[in-house]
Amino acid sequence: MSPGEPLQVTPQPAPGLVRLLVGEVKIVGSLPAGAVLLCSNHPSYRDVFLFGFLCPKVRLLVDAKVFTFPFLKRWAIRWGFVQVAIPTAVGLLRAGEPVAICPTGVVEALGEDLQPYKTGAVRMAAQAGVPLVPMRIRYGNYPGPWVNRFSITTQNVLLFLLWPFYRRGATITLGEPYQVAGDDVRAETAELRRRMLAL
Numbered sequence: 001m002s003p004g005e006p007l008q009v010t011p012q013p014a015p016g017l018v019r020l021l022v023g024e025v026k027i028v029g030s031l032p033a034g035a036v037l038l039c040s041n042h043p044s045y046r047d048v049f050l051f052g053f054l055c056p057k058v059r060l061l062v063d064a065k066v067f068t069f070p071f072l073k074r075w076a077i078r079w080g081f082v083q084v085a086i087p088t089a090v091g092l093l094r095a096g097e098p099v100a101i102c103p104t105g106v107v108e109a110l111g112e113d114l115q116p117y118k119t120g121a122v123r124m125a126a127q128a129g130v131p132l133v134p135m136r137i138r139y140g141n142y143p144g145p146w147v148n149r150f151s152i153t154t155q156n157v158l159l160f161l162l163w164p165f166y167r168r169g170a171t172i173t174l175g176e177p178y179q180v181a182g183d184d185v186r187a188e189t190a191e192l193r194r195r196m197l198a199l
Helices: 015-021 047-054 064-068 070-078 086-094 120-128 145-149 152-161 185-197
Strands: 025-028 037-040 059-062 099-101 132-139 170-174
Touching (some): 037 120, 037 185, 047 059, 064 070, 086 120, 099 120, 120 185
Parallel strands (some): 025 170, 037 099
Antiparallel strands (some): 132 170
């Protein structure tokens, strides 16, 4: 799937998987209708299902590697996932579709949100002329600091395999939408991070 490929698909949420993998989900705040760019932290691979639970029409931007495996590609398209690319995201937003992204681009197993934020979210929102909506996911149970002895890749594999031990529900908190100009993407990305951490 190339970044510029037309995406004619209606996302299908997976509420059954959310109940199985996460448990009860609480939503605090509301999501505006229409085209917005949701920006969330990324504490678990289970996050991908929460976006569809929050908004069935949302298109989640994911790493291109997801589309290199036939089985994953099939389900990723069904769930409305889209390869990360600024032109594709801007096109979807201008067409009126809500889009979601995790600005760090990596899973952080302790939910601490310490990895640096990439500037893509600000660039997408500015080019499409849509508001950013800060979002934070908190799970009812995180692993202990023992995971820090491993690399991030190993942490992610371990937590993917041990998900039944961390099935304690989740809370999704939505912040106020706001506009960015894109004149200073680093400063505006820092402001996005500040708003997300404040939730």
